Amino acid sequence: MTAGIEVINTTKQYKVFAREKIDALRDVSLSVRKGEYVGLLGMNGSGKSTLARLLNGLLKPTQGKVYVNGMDTADAANLTAIRRLVGMVFQNPDNQLVCPVVEEEIAFGPENLELPLAEIRRRVDWALQICGLEEKRHHAPHLLSGGQKQMAALASVLAMLPEYLVLDEPTSMLDPNSRRMLLGQLDLLNKREGMTIILISHNPEDLLQADRLIVLDRGSIAMEGTPREVYGNQKFKELGLNAPALYQLIGQLESNQFPVPDGIKSIPELVEYICQE
Amino acid sequence: MTGMKLGQYVYGDSLIHKLDPRTKIICCTLAVISVMASVNLYYLLFLLLLMVAAIIASRLSLAFILKSIWQIKTLLLITLLLQAFLTPGQAVWNIGSISMTREGLIIGSINILRLIILFMGSLILLMTTTPMKLSTGIEYFLRPLGKLNIPVHNFTTIISISFRFLPTLFEEASMIRNAQKSRGSQFDSPQLMVKIKSYAAVVIPLFEASLSRAADLGEAMDSRCYTSHPNQIRMSSLKMTGRDAAALLLVLVIVLAAVPAGIFLK
Numbered sequence: 151m152t153a154g155i156e157v158i159n160t161t162k163q164y165k166v167f168a169r170e171k172i173d174a175l176r177d178v179s180l181s182v183r184k185g186e187y188v189g190l191l192g193m194n195g196s197g198k199s200t201l202a203r204l205l206n207g208l209l210k211p212t213q214g215k216v217y218v219n220g221m222d223t224a225d226a227a228n229l230t231a232i233r234r235l236v237g238m239v240f241q242n243p244d245n246q247l248v249c250p251v252v253e254e255e256i257a258f259g260p261e262n263l264e265l266p267l268a269e270i271r272r273r274v275d276w277a278l279q280i281c282g283l284e285e286k287r288h289h290a291p292h293l294l295s296g297g298q299k300q301m302a303a304l305a306s307v308l309a310m311l312p313e314y315l316v317l318d319e320p321t322s323m324l325d326p327n328s329r330r331m332l333l334g335q336l337d338l339l340n341k342r343e344g345m346t347i348i349l350i351s352h353n354p355e356d357l358l359q360a361d362r363l364i365v366l367d368r369g370s371i372a373m374e375g376t377p378r379e380v381y382g383n384q385k386f387k388e389l390g391l392n393a394p395a396l397y398q399l400i401g402q403l404e405s406n407q408f409p410v411p412d413g414i415k416s417i418p419e420l421v422e423y424i425c426q427e
Numbered sequence: 428m429t430g431m432k433l434g435q436y437v438y439g440d441s442l443i444h445k446l447d448p449r450t451k452i453i454c455c456t457l458a459v460i461s462v463m464a465s466v467n468l469y470y471l472l473f474l475l476l477l478m479v480a481a482i483i484a485s486r487l488s489l490a491f492i493l494k495s496i497w498q499i500k501t502l503l504l505i506t507l508l509l510q511a512f513l514t515p516g517q518a519v520w521n522i523g524s525i526s527m528t529r530e531g532l533i534i535g536s537i538n539i540l541r542l543i544i545l546f547m548g549s550l551i552l553l554m555t556t557t558p559m560k561l562s563t564g565i566e567y568f569l570r571p572l573g574k575l576n577i578p579v580h581n582f583t584t585i586i587s588i589s590f591r592f593l594p595t596l597f598e599e600a601s602m603i604r605n606a607q608k609s610r611g612s613q614f615d616s617p618q619l620m621v622k623i624k625s626y627a628a629v630v631i632p633l634f635e636a637s638l639s640r641a642a643d644l645g646e647a648m649d650s651r652c653y654t655s656h657p658n659q660i661r662m663s664s665l666k667m668t669g670r671d672a673a674a675l676l677l678v679l680v681i682v683l684a685a686v687p688a689g690i691f692l693k
Binding site for chain 1: 435436438557558559587588590591594595598640643644646647648649650651652653654658659660661663664
């Protein structure tokens with residue numbers, strides 16, 4: 151069994167009216183290796199969410215194939231195994247919390263997997279601790295703040311111990327503070343727990359920590375590369391997107407004959423580098 | 428909008444919180460039966476006292492429960508008035524051709540007492556049991572229906588999800604109401620038709636929003652491997668212990684006491 155997610159020449163069509171069809175994705179191919187942090191960027195209607203839903207078999211490709219660790223998502227017999235591997239966090243925190251108590255919410259996934267009770271309890275404690283929700287364990291989700299709700303959603307997916315974590319615009323309904331917290335958490339999970347992360351966003355600032363960026367435009371992949379390559383490229387601007395402040399700065403420095411090494415991922419790091427020079 | 432809602436689960440670790448949900452459901456059902464079967468005022472007062480004791484034992488806020496009872500005052504008052512006027516007997520007060528009777532007032536008061544006891548009982552059940560446990564408990568009792576191909580498991584999932592989304596829906600309704608108000612909707616118009624039309628403008632967006640919510644929730648549940656088969660793990664997490672047996676025995680004795688109480692305390 152090959153580890154990783156493979157999307158091969160995938161097209162997804164939606165029926166709009168009886169005869170009219172639109173392509174949400176057109177002939178997309180990509181692969182995600184284990185342990186990677188992949189950012190998926192695109193404007194509204196670029197097919198980001200469709201791609202996310204293809205990755206855990208919520209949607210089936212009209213043409214092409216999607217494999218998760220070698221398992222075909224089009225085969226219904228694989229679905230439980232695939233969804234166990236690919237955890238998914240959605241945009242609206244309110245609409246993805248099933249249970250009226252945070253603790254039960256986190257236990258919902260492991261219970262569906264019919265794990266032993268002691269194991270469920272262990273995982274719930276772990277997920278609560280890793281997401282900083284220990285004090286909220288007996289609260290009702292609707293009494294939490296937006297950021298805490300999204301953290302609860304993340305915790306309940308983590309409790310299933312997925313290998314791949316797909317997040318479909320998780321930050322778009324959060325305030326800047328909760329957004330930073332969530333992104334910091336994802337970075338930790340990737341670096342410390344070795345979890346593969348596929349973060350989908352329309353905000354280039356969200357994806358600074360990614361190892362690799364994929365830019366979607368109207369259903370196909372427009373650009374692919376490290377954040378430095380993508381954000382520094384003229385084509386990125388032509389797609390109507392704005393590069394994050396950090397990369398605008400790096401671009402200007404380099405055009406003035408001041409080389410900046412790779413691996414600088416935040417403004418404080420850049421400042422430190424400039425001061426050392 | 429994020430205050431405590433009627434009948435919402437309140438976290439606690441009292442003896443009553445720790446009872447098995449099945450025990451609590453049986454106790455509540457027995458209490459309903461005994462309240463319905465008995466007309467004896469003293470016995471009902473004793474049950475009322477018992478409910479208050481249960482509330483104190485579960486460390487729920489008595490003030491909150493009294494406030495909740497105050498919210499159903501109209502229902503209680505209508506019950507009293509209907510009984511008082513419609514029961515034949517010795518008249519105490521005449522309005523035209525109908526009269527309030529002494530017997531009616533007594534039966535009315537007893538019925539109010541009954542309603543209050545039932546109301547308190549169900550509040551204790553709801554406020555000390557998490558909806559997930561409650562629905563698992565209900566599922567346990569309805570399991571025989573599964574043999575008739577009735578999807579009991581789906582039914583109890585619906586119950587538990589509705590507990591989760593009721594507060595969210597209330598919030599959404601008040602949001603839509605404010606949005607319509609700011610566009611000049613007349614919710615407090617004296618004309619009934621205008622009022623009804625204003626509320627239609629709340630119900631329709633609310634309905635539409637619930638549908639999209641349901642679609643999102645379905646995806647989230649699917650992603651977390653939810654299947655519509657009965658869940659063995661959830662069922663086996665229910666455990667009857669010594670305190671459950673004790674509670675059941677106590678309630679059974681109290682209910683059976685209704686019979687001699689009805690005979691001797693006349």
